[in-house]
Amino acid sequence: MTTTIDADVRRRGEAVCARLLDEIEKLGIAPGRLARLPVYDQAEFESSRDPYSGEETLCGRWRDARGHGIGQMKFHGDGSFYAEFDVVLPHPTDPHWFVEGVTVWGRGDVIKSEARLLEAPRE
Template identity: 50%
Template sequence: MELNDHIQTKRELGASICARLSHEIDRLGFESGSLSYPLFDAACFNLVRDPYTGEHNLTGYWHDQRQRRIGSLQFNSDGTFYAEYDVIRPHPAKPKWFVEGVTAWGNADRITAEAKLLLMPE
């Protein structure tokens, strides 16, 4: 299977993962329109051979306007996935916390997600 076939096969799940990541960002309470959100079609994809299984994993990366990587999404050959997307902002409601990003993992039947928070130094 070629790269475009892998992308098409994962498009619906990928859109659901992006929606879940976006929901996690929204739950933090940032002002509407102040952040970017991950979009499946905005990722740059490639195939990476899994050294253990020999199968191809579809991996996508999101970049900001300066082409710095701000997130990734990997679909593993066993049907699982892992995604992360940078937020890099102080928490809008908890002054002692910093939001590093949001992550999601699971498979087509279950998408789990959470924010990655860091305690601000005193």
């Protein structure tokens, strides 16, 4: 399914990417430590039909240099959205935690975010 991306979706997508990056930096991880960053224009987009609501969903995916998925963002027809981006690094200030990734969700201009942390293995 081909889709055109309107200015509102682009604006929201760029805000989502900025929030993902803010969440990474808030953890104390310098963006230069990641091979790729959540940049809106670097996502590959396609649209699909939500099987539950029947509405169109715009899906953007980020891939690493080998083509493996490292993140995604979805914009649903009802105005809600969800995004996640892999970090996969030890927590920079707390050795008890490993940073799996960051997640963003919301609706309209309301954006919420959090880090996905895993307890680090103990020796």
